[in-house]
Amino acid sequence: MLMLKVIGCILIGTASVGLAISFGVELREHLALLYDLRQLLLDISQEAQYSLLPMERILGTRIRSKDLRLMGICGSLSRLLAEKNGEGGAVLWKQVFDGERKSLGLTETEADIIENAGKAFFGKNTEENAKNLSLYLERLDYVIEQTRSEQKEKQRVLQTVSVMGGFMLMILLL
Amino acid sequence: MLEISRFFPVHIREEIGKIQMQGLEEIRIRIGQPIELCYGNGSRYFSLEEGETYRATKEDLAEMLDYISNYSLYAYQEEVKQGYLTVEGGHRIGLIGQAVTEQGKITGMHHITFFNFRIAHERLGCAEKLLPHLLEGDNIYNTLFLSAPGGGKTTYLRDCIRLLSTGEEGRAGLKVCVVDERSEIGACHMGIPQNDLGPRTDVLDGCRKPEGMLLLLRSMSPQVIAVDELGTEEDFLAVEQTVCSGSRVLGTIHAGEIQELQEKPHLRRWMERQMFERFVQIRRRPDGQREIHIFDAGMRCLC
Numbered sequence: 028m029l030m031l032k033v034i035g036c037i038l039i040g041t042a043s044v045g046l047a048i049s050f051g052v053e054l055r056e057h058l059a060l061l062y063d064l065r066q067l068l069l070d071i072s073q074e075a076q077y078s079l080l081p082m083e084r085i086l087g088t089r090i091r092s093k094d095l096r097l098m099g100i101c102g103s104l105s106r107l108l109a110e111k112n113g114e115g116g117a118v119l120w121k122q123v124f125d126g127e128r129k130s131l132g133l134t135e136t137e138a139d140i141i142e143n144a145g146k147a148f149f150g151k152n153t154e155e156n157a158k159n160l161s162l163y164l165e166r167l168d169y170v171i172e173q174t175r176s177e178q179k180e181k182q183r184v185l186q187t188v189s190v191m192g193g194f195m196l197m198i199l200l201l
Numbered sequence: 202m203l204e205i206s207r208f209f210p211v212h213i214r215e216e217i218g219k220i221q222m223q224g225l226e227e228i229r230i231r232i233g234q235p236i237e238l239c240y241g242n243g244s245r246y247f248s249l250e251e252g253e254t255y256r257a258t259k260e261d262l263a264e265m266l267d268y269i270s271n272y273s274l275y276a277y278q279e280e281v282k283q284g285y286l287t288v289e290g291g292h293r294i295g296l297i298g299q300a301v302t303e304q305g306k307i308t309g310m311h312h313i314t315f316f317n318f319r320i321a322h323e324r325l326g327c328a329e330k331l332l333p334h335l336l337e338g339d340n341i342y343n344t345l346f347l348s349a350p351g352g353g354k355t356t357y358l359r360d361c362i363r364l365l366s367t368g369e370e371g372r373a374g375l376k377v378c379v380v381d382e383r384s385e386i387g388a389c390h391m392g393i394p395q396n397d398l399g400p401r402t403d404v405l406d407g408c409r410k411p412e413g414m415l416l417l418l419r420s421m422s423p424q425v426i427a428v429d430e431l432g433t434e435e436d437f438l439a440v441e442q443t444v445c446s447g448s449r450v451l452g453t454i455h456a457g458e459i460q461e462l463q464e465k466p467h468l469r470r471w472m473e474r475q476m477f478e479r480f481v482q483i484r485r486r487p488d489g490q491r492e493i494h495i496f497d498a499g500m501r502c503l504c
Binding site for chain 2: 075079080081082083084108111112113115116119148149150151152153155156
């Protein structure tokens with residue numbers, strides 16, 4: 028019996044430490060995603076200014092992202108633009124990002140910025156696009172800065188809570 | 202028609218796809234007005250299946266602009282300034298609205314509400330009969346095609362380029378370089394000529410003629426340089442330099458009659474020096490057919 032309790036305690040302890048670590052990894056991945064999104068916006072803008080190609084080509088063939096989810100989004104957006112079926116470019120951008128919001132795990136504020144950032148790529152001219160982009164990048168930078176500053180604090184709290192929870196369970200078990 | 206119909210709003214696309222293409226030269230779209238289909242022998246309004254004439258709305262035009270520019274108007278800033286852009290298939294779309302000017306120069310276009318789709322019609326082989334008159338051994342005479350606007354000089358020039366570049370039995374193809382300032386000859390879309398210009402043709406697209414001709418002389422060692430719509434003194438100075446460099450020139454100019462060339466003051470100098478050795482005068486008859494006369498350097502009619 029005692030042996031079982033000890034094994035149970037070891038398992039709970041391992042699980043709580045594992046949970047604490049996975050919380051930390053998740054927060055780091057989320058921050059990495061925000062950086063990837065920022066990079067994506069910059070890459071699209073720079074490619075558009077340099078090559079002056081239509082957005083469907085840029086998104087379909089020119090843009091490479093480390094994040095496979097973002098690559099998938101670019102690909103489907105490019106296909107939708109090529110179909111020319113009614114909606115405007117910025118609207119399609121918003122629809123596609125809105126559809127992927129859950130899989131990306133974005134907060135409401137982050138999703139709002141990214142979904143509207145499409146306005147920076149479908150304007151009348153490059154100046155208009157550049158001005159729009161600077162606005163959305165500024166907002167995204169603020170969110171990234173906040174996430175970064177909160178990351179350590181959140182990580183510490185989540186790790187403490189999960190380890191403490193594990194200890195409590197162990198005490199109850201013993 | 203499929204190429205063109207995809208630029209139209211979704212709700213009329215199917216009907217647009219059904220219109221008669223034979224002889225269609227232009228589709229003109231004006232805000233609040235019926236869509237006009239211009240054929241060689243007259244025009245008619247586009248109507249829906251129910252028979253009612255369809256009037257283009259502001260929303261339709263905005264949607265069309267999205268499609269024409271592939272949702273990327275920024276990519277066509279320069280073309281919009283010029284008032285036209287070339288799309289896949291070589292069709293040219295003229296677009297105008299409220300011009301934005303800076304120090305008297307057009308820097309952009311707002312509220313684009315008038316479109317003119319000029320349907321590309323390549324007439325392969327149309328210049329076959331006149332080519333023997335332009336050949337001088339293995340090369341060609343410096344030749345000027347002239348007609349009134351819409352007369353077809355660019356079409357004949359394009360076919361001449363193709364024939365010269367391709368060659369034939371007993372005549373090798375020539376290295377032809379084209380300065381396509383307004384993308385009318387090759388109709389390049391994303392750098393790819395949409396019209397057949399032959400296997401030995403290089404196209405410098407969207408470049409001013411004087412700079413373009415000199416650039417080609419330096420970089421591409423052309424045997425023939427082809428240009429459209431020569432007009433300014435600067436153009437003819439570049440032609441002179443090209444001719445002096447050993448290349449031949451094929452060009453077009455706006456003129457209804459050959460005598461008009463003598464009356465253009467900035468052309469007189471080159472006419473007197475007989476820089477051009479052949480003139481191809483193209484006249485459009487009321488039935489849409491073309492009447493062609495070829496003249497030599499002394500303005501004598503050869504045929």
